[in-house]
Amino acid sequence: MNKSLLSINIMGSTDIPLNSSLGALTTGNGNPVANNQTSQAAGYYGPVLIQDFHLIDKLAHFDRERIPERVVHAKGAGAHGYFEVTKDVSHLTCAKFLSEVGKRTPVFTRFSTVGGELGSADTARDPRGFAVKFYTEEGNWDMVGNNTPVFFIRDPIKFPDFIHTQKRDPRTHLKNPDMQWDFWSHVPEALHQVMILFSNRGTPVGYRHMHGYSSHTLKLVKEDGSFHYVKWHFRTDQGIKNFKASEAAQLEGSNPDYATQDLMEAIERGDHPSWTVYIQVFSEQEAMQMKYNPFDVTKVVSQKDFPLHEVGRMVLNRNPENYFAEVEQAAFSPSHMVPGIAPSPDRMLQGRLFSYPDTHRHRLGANYLQLPINRPISGVANHQRDGPMCFTDNGGRRPNYEPNSFGGPAQSPHSQEIAAQFHVDGLVARHTYGITDDDFDQPRALYRLLSAEEQQDLVDNIAGNIAKAKLVFQRSILPHLKRIDSEFGARIETILKQANPEL
Numbered sequence: 359m360n361k362s363l364l365s366i367n368i369m370g371s372t373d374i375p376l377n378s379s380l381g382a383l384t385t386g387n388g389n390p391v392a393n394n395q396t397s398q399a400a401g402y403y404g405p406v407l408i409q410d411f412h413l414i415d416k417l418a419h420f421d422r423e424r425i426p427e428r429v430v431h432a433k434g435a436g437a438h439g440y441f442e443v444t445k446d447v448s449h450l451t452c453a454k455f456l457s458e459v460g461k462r463t464p465v466f467t468r469f470s471t472v473g474g475e476l477g478s479a480d481t482a483r484d485p486r487g488f489a490v491k492f493y494t495e496e497g498n499w500d501m502v503g504n505n506t507p508v509f510f511i512r513d514p515i516k517f518p519d520f521i522h523t524q525k526r527d528p529r530t531h532l533k534n535p536d537m538q539w540d541f542w543s544h545v546p547e548a549l550h551q552v553m554i555l556f557s558n559r560g561t562p563v564g565y566r567h568m569h570g571y572s573s574h575t576l577k578l579v580k581e582d583g584s585f586h587y588v589k590w591h592f593r594t595d596q597g598i599k600n601f602k603a604s605e606a607a608q609l610e611g612s613n614p615d616y617a618t619q620d621l622m623e624a625i626e627r628g629d630h631p632s633w634t635v636y637i638q639v640f641s642e643q644e645a646m647q648m649k650y651n652p653f654d655v656t657k658v659v660s661q662k663d664f665p666l667h668e669v670g671r672m673v674l675n676r677n678p679e680n681y682f683a684e685v686e687q688a689a690f691s692p693s694h695m696v697p698g699i700a701p702s703p704d705r706m707l708q709g710r711l712f713s714y715p716d717t718h719r720h721r722l723g724a725n726y727l728q729l730p731i732n733r734p735i736s737g738v739a740n741h742q743r744d745g746p747m748c749f750t751d752n753g754g755r756r757p758n759y760e761p762n763s764f765g766g767p768a769q770s771p772h773s774q775e776i777a778a779q780f781h782v783d784g785l786v787a788r789h790t791y792g793i794t795d796d797d798f799d800q801p802r803a804l805y806r807l808l809s810a811e812e813q814q815d816l817v818d819n820i821a822g823n824i825a826k827a828k829l830v831f832q833r834s835i836l837p838h839l840k841r842i843d844s845e846f847g848a849r850i851e852t853i854l855k856q857a858n859p860e861l
Contacts, residue, residue: 472524630674
């Protein structure tokens, strides 16, 4: 067994198990256990007795150890650390954790794959989740992003459909390339993200060697309610490293937990990973004048036109003590914001503001924010009560309504809802995004930015996957690939015809 892993798995980080006692073993209700080796039975050969509460308690709890896994981002790893402000941005926001250079805020970061199940491989070709929980003095801010600056779709009504194509066929329970290429041929705005996915950035070398992005446009808001739009970028200080497809596939079989192990062992040996944090900043007027809709998450905002501005540095320096308590129960949501940070009109973001806490309430319960990993260090004071697994005093004898005549938490005139101060005007309707040449500009630019070797890897990876789909779906996706770049599409078509001459 790997010595470094052994030292992590044993309390005290030593190769020799500790024999110190932690007190008497008890049942769940605190009753001391006299015998943990043998069940109660009616005689040596007799049946086990149901009166053996320790047995029943132990088995019943074991039967319920698994909670529902996340529908997306099920497989992941996490670590604790801090965020430190390195450049002054107080002119852009009233968020207190960004108020001065040198200020540190504790964070917990969870990395993940997206489409795979809890036991899937870390090296699978997939986007990577990049979620950071900032424990600020004004509550928690969750920066819930990915390792890509764009996403596959731009309207939340298509999210369940898209994720279904990345999961298992409802009839065979197998992954089915027909589903994804059929969907992408009908939703070609996805091809920007598809090209990133099938480039070598779709198989990063662990979690330490990838960037993170908010992907969505957010707002930084000042005390007077004025704001700027921003996109957040977390750029790895370890440098970008990616696997070739063959390398990722080999690790998928030999060490499916590669990224989890790499992150844990790096922190354990004191090689603390870090990311320099930047923002792109633009005004409301500039947003309206852009060629590409800055609230369309299938597009990037040009760094040439709106360069990166450094904000701070994130360092991860402490591993979780218990994976389930700190990683599996960690619950992130883009709707978890603090004064000075606010959402934009990005449709996908608006859908996620609801969907993320909703799935946590299903997966962890209505009181998921009371769990230690999710609980704000700033404290919570409200009139929410009861629900399964309430971990607090439930408000004690204080009134569970407001306003009241007995005191307790009340709205504060000093906490204005600055995020609400923006103008909205428009016809209520289902405003459809049409497919235009603009949807192919950025994928084309991405392809032409790649080196010759990277282009070949991209072509081989896409063609190899499309070749697994039925001919009808190969034919339906090729026109879109050629629309990105005729040479790019032709190279993929050549490979497909070698495998399927009838194409």
